[in-house]
Amino acid sequence: MATTCGLRTLKNEPVPLKSVSVEVDVQGHVASVNSTLQYENQESNPVEAIFIFPMDSNAAVYRFLARIGDVEIEAQVREKEKAKEEYDDAISSGQEAFLLEESDESSDVFRLSVGSLPPGQTASVTVGYVSELAVQADHALRFCLPAVLNPRYTPPGSSSMTTEASPQAGDVPYTLSLTMNIYTPSFVQTVESNCPLTPLAFLSQDKTQAKVSLAPGHRFDRDVELLLYYSEPHQPMAILEAGQPGVQSGSLMGDTVAMLSFYPVIEAEKSSHVASSGEFIFLVDRSGSMECPMNQNSGDKSRISSARDTLLLLLKSLPLGCYFNIYGFGSKYESFFPESVEYTQATMESAVEMVKSMEADLGGTVILPPLKNIYSKPCLPSHPRQLFVFTDGEVGNTKEVINLVKSHAHSHRCFTFGIGEGASSALVNGMAEGGSGHPQFITGSERMQPKVMQSLQYALNPVAKDIAMKWNIPAEVSVTPLSPPVNVLFNLKRVIQYFQLTGQNASNMSSSVSLHYIVEDKPFENKISLNLKPDADNRYWAWTIDVLVRPKRAVELSIQSGVSSSYTAFIGVNRENKEPVQGPLQRRLMAARRLFTFASPYDSAPSSPQQIGTMTALLRTPHQSVCQPKEPEDPMMELIGLQRADGSWDLQQSLASILGKQEEEVVKASPGKPEFSSVWATVLAVLWLYGHKAESRDEWQFVATKAMTWVRAQSGIELFHSFTHIHIH
Incomplete structure (x- = not known):
C-alpha cells in the first residue's frame, strides 16, 4: 500500500528541515527555477545529511549555492569522480562540504550530500535549474515540482539510489512557498493548479506578464502542478542568448545561441488511407504498484483501473484493417496473442474481455524482456509499428531501457504514458524521445483518455518527409546546429531546435528561419521572424549538453558552462572555516527532498526471510488495503x-x-x-x-x-x- 514518508533520520527521527521556498520564472515555454532548502542540525554531533530527491529529467542544474551562517559557498562543476573525491577528503578532514550529483541509473534522480554540519548550525542550499514546460492535450503548459519519489524496482543483487531511502510512515513536517513569474509574447489567460493558489496578478496592461503563488501554509505533501494557458499557445518563438563575456568567439559559450520553437501543421486529407494501416502494440504495466491510486486520495481510481478504461477506449477507436496486440508486464510478461492480429470484430471482442480481467498482479517492474520480445518480431509490410507504453515508471535500469528503444527507432514510433505521481520522467521522456514519439503524464484527478487519444491522433497522422531548416540571414552570419536533426513531426506538437550564431553584431538586423517539410506530396513551411540582437543570457539552452556531444566533450563543456551533466557533479567546500569540525560524524539519510515516498509492497525485491513472508501473505490475501470499491459504470x-x-x-x-x-x-x-x-x-x-x-x-x-x-x-x-x-x- 502507498505510504508517505517525511524527512527522517536513520533513527526514525524527524529531519530538522525548516522550510522549502521556490522561485520560478517562466519565459514563454521555459522555466528557470531556484529551490532553497533551509535546515538545522539539532543533534549533539556533526552530521552528514543525504537527500535523495526527484527532478524533471529535462531539467539542467546550472547553480548550486550553500550558506552556512554568514558564509556563502558557490559550488563548482567537476568531473563526477573527482568531485566525490574532493567531497570525501573535505569531510574526512572536518570541513563543511556539499555535493550534488545525478544518479547513474536515471537522469530524474539526484543526491544532495551535506557534510560535517556542526551541532546547532543552520544552513541552506539553493539549487537553480532550467526546464522546458511540457505541452498538454488541451494546449496548456505544465510545470511540475515533484514531491514524490517512487522507489525503482531493483532485482536482488542490484543497487539503486532510490532504494537507499527506506520509506517510513509520517507526515511532511514543513511547508512550501512557491512564486511563479510569467513572461510570454501572448497574454496569459489563466493558471490552474492541483493546489490552492493566490489570485493571478497581471504585471502589465497587455497581460503578457503575470504573477501567481501557492496559498500560504501549503504543506508539501504532493507533487505541485501548475497549468499555464496562453491566448496563442501555438505561436512560433525565437530566443537569442548572448555568449558569456570574456569567452573567446568560436566556442559554445562565446557566441550567441538561438532557441527556436515551431508548431508544424500535419493533417491528413480525408481521402487518405493512412488510418487503415498500422500495427498498434500496447505495453501495459501490471506490476503491484499499479494497484495504487492515481494520487494520495485513497478514493481515487487505481492506476490499473484507469489503464483498463483507456485500453477499452483504444480498442474501440482503432481503424479496421490495422493490426494490434496487448502485452502486460511485471516480473514476467504475457501477451494477448502470440503475434499481432488483424483488427476484426472477433479479435476486438476477445481483447476486450481480456482487458476487463487485467489486474496489477505480475510483481515488480521489469520492462526490458517484453520490449526485447516485441522488437524480435518482424514488422508488418505497409503497417508502421506504433508502440504505446503505459507505466508508473518504477524501473531501475532506465538508461538500458532507453538505449534499447533508441536502437530500434528506425522500425517504430514509441508513445509513452507516465501514470500517477512519481512516474519516472527520465523513463517516460527518454523512451518517447528515443522512439520518435511523444510522452504524456497523467497525475492527480486527470483522465488518461484525452491524452492517449491525442497520442493516437499523432500515431495516425501521415509521416512528414524531407524535413529541413532554411535560414534567411546576412551573409556574414554563420549558423551551426546544436540539436540533432528533426526526424519526426506531429500536428501542432512543439519542435525545439538550438543553433549557434557566429559573426553577427549587436545591431537590429531582421532575419527569418523556416521549418520546411512535405506531407502527402504537399510542401509546408513554418516561419519565424527574428531579430539577431541577442537577449540576456538566461542559460535556457544549457540542458542540451548531454545530448549534443560525446562524454569527454560533455565534461569539458559542462565545466566550462557551469551546467551539471550526467558526467559531472557540483562540489562546494567551506574553506572560510579554518577550524575543523570536532566530534564523530553521524550519517543521516533523508528519504527524499520535499519529501515523501510512494512505495508498494508488491513492487519491491524481498531481501530478507521476514520480508518474503510478509509479501507472500499480502499476495495470498485480497488487496483490501489498495483495491477501490467497484465504481458505477460510466x-x-x-x-x-x-x-x-x-x-x-x-x-x-x-x-x-x-x-x-x-x-x-x-x-x-x-x-x-x-x-x-x-x-x-x-x-x-x-x-x-x-x-x-x-x-x-x-x-x-x-x-x-x-x-x-x-x-x-x-x-x-x-x-x-x-x-x-x-x-x-
Missing part, C-alpha cells in the same frame, strides 16, 4: 463498449437504456426500414455523444468518426441525409 464508456469493430451499433435494449428509452420506443421512432436498424442505432449513439458528452469530445472523436464513416458507406441508405442539419463531421 455511461459514455458503457455506450462505447457496445460499439462494433466496424464502427456500428446494434439496436438492443442495453443501448436503448443508455438513451433513456425502451427498445420498442427506439424501434418505433426509426424513420427507416427494419433492416436498417443498425444505421438508426449508430446515428442515435453518435447523437447521444454530441448531446450528452460534448465536453469529452477529445475522448470519443475516433469512435464517432468511425461510426459515421460506416453509416455513409451503407449503400441505399438515405437515413443519414435527413440528419445533415445536425452538422456531425
Whole structure:
C-alpha cells in the first residue's frame, strides 16, 4: 500500500528541515527555477545529511549555492569522480562540504550530500535549474515540482539510489512557498493548479506578464502542478542568448545561441488511407504498484483501473484493417496473442474481455524482456509499428531501457504514458524521445483518455518527409546546429531546435528561419521572424549538453558552462572555516527532498526471510488495503463498449437504456426500414455523444468518426441525409 514518508533520520527521527521556498520564472515555454532548502542540525554531533530527491529529467542544474551562517559557498562543476573525491577528503578532514550529483541509473534522480554540519548550525542550499514546460492535450503548459519519489524496482543483487531511502510512515513536517513569474509574447489567460493558489496578478496592461503563488501554509505533501494557458499557445518563438563575456568567439559559450520553437501543421486529407494501416502494440504495466491510486486520495481510481478504461477506449477507436496486440508486464510478461492480429470484430471482442480481467498482479517492474520480445518480431509490410507504453515508471535500469528503444527507432514510433505521481520522467521522456514519439503524464484527478487519444491522433497522422531548416540571414552570419536533426513531426506538437550564431553584431538586423517539410506530396513551411540582437543570457539552452556531444566533450563543456551533466557533479567546500569540525560524524539519510515516498509492497525485491513472508501473505490475501470499491459504470464508456469493430451499433435494449428509452420506443421512432436498424442505432449513439458528452469530445472523436464513416458507406441508405442539419463531421 502507498505510504508517505517525511524527512527522517536513520533513527526514525524527524529531519530538522525548516522550510522549502521556490522561485520560478517562466519565459514563454521555459522555466528557470531556484529551490532553497533551509535546515538545522539539532543533534549533539556533526552530521552528514543525504537527500535523495526527484527532478524533471529535462531539467539542467546550472547553480548550486550553500550558506552556512554568514558564509556563502558557490559550488563548482567537476568531473563526477573527482568531485566525490574532493567531497570525501573535505569531510574526512572536518570541513563543511556539499555535493550534488545525478544518479547513474536515471537522469530524474539526484543526491544532495551535506557534510560535517556542526551541532546547532543552520544552513541552506539553493539549487537553480532550467526546464522546458511540457505541452498538454488541451494546449496548456505544465510545470511540475515533484514531491514524490517512487522507489525503482531493483532485482536482488542490484543497487539503486532510490532504494537507499527506506520509506517510513509520517507526515511532511514543513511547508512550501512557491512564486511563479510569467513572461510570454501572448497574454496569459489563466493558471490552474492541483493546489490552492493566490489570485493571478497581471504585471502589465497587455497581460503578457503575470504573477501567481501557492496559498500560504501549503504543506508539501504532493507533487505541485501548475497549468499555464496562453491566448496563442501555438505561436512560433525565437530566443537569442548572448555568449558569456570574456569567452573567446568560436566556442559554445562565446557566441550567441538561438532557441527556436515551431508548431508544424500535419493533417491528413480525408481521402487518405493512412488510418487503415498500422500495427498498434500496447505495453501495459501490471506490476503491484499499479494497484495504487492515481494520487494520495485513497478514493481515487487505481492506476490499473484507469489503464483498463483507456485500453477499452483504444480498442474501440482503432481503424479496421490495422493490426494490434496487448502485452502486460511485471516480473514476467504475457501477451494477448502470440503475434499481432488483424483488427476484426472477433479479435476486438476477445481483447476486450481480456482487458476487463487485467489486474496489477505480475510483481515488480521489469520492462526490458517484453520490449526485447516485441522488437524480435518482424514488422508488418505497409503497417508502421506504433508502440504505446503505459507505466508508473518504477524501473531501475532506465538508461538500458532507453538505449534499447533508441536502437530500434528506425522500425517504430514509441508513445509513452507516465501514470500517477512519481512516474519516472527520465523513463517516460527518454523512451518517447528515443522512439520518435511523444510522452504524456497523467497525475492527480486527470483522465488518461484525452491524452492517449491525442497520442493516437499523432500515431495516425501521415509521416512528414524531407524535413529541413532554411535560414534567411546576412551573409556574414554563420549558423551551426546544436540539436540533432528533426526526424519526426506531429500536428501542432512543439519542435525545439538550438543553433549557434557566429559573426553577427549587436545591431537590429531582421532575419527569418523556416521549418520546411512535405506531407502527402504537399510542401509546408513554418516561419519565424527574428531579430539577431541577442537577449540576456538566461542559460535556457544549457540542458542540451548531454545530448549534443560525446562524454569527454560533455565534461569539458559542462565545466566550462557551469551546467551539471550526467558526467559531472557540483562540489562546494567551506574553506572560510579554518577550524575543523570536532566530534564523530553521524550519517543521516533523508528519504527524499520535499519529501515523501510512494512505495508498494508488491513492487519491491524481498531481501530478507521476514520480508518474503510478509509479501507472500499480502499476495495470498485480497488487496483490501489498495483495491477501490467497484465504481458505477460510466455511461459514455458503457455506450462505447457496445460499439462494433466496424464502427456500428446494434439496436438492443442495453443501448436503448443508455438513451433513456425502451427498445420498442427506439424501434418505433426509426424513420427507416427494419433492416436498417443498425444505421438508426449508430446515428442515435453518435447523437447521444454530441448531446450528452460534448465536453469529452477529445475522448470519443475516433469512435464517432468511425461510426459515421460506416453509416455513409451503407449503400441505399438515405437515413443519414435527413440528419445533415445536425452538422456531425
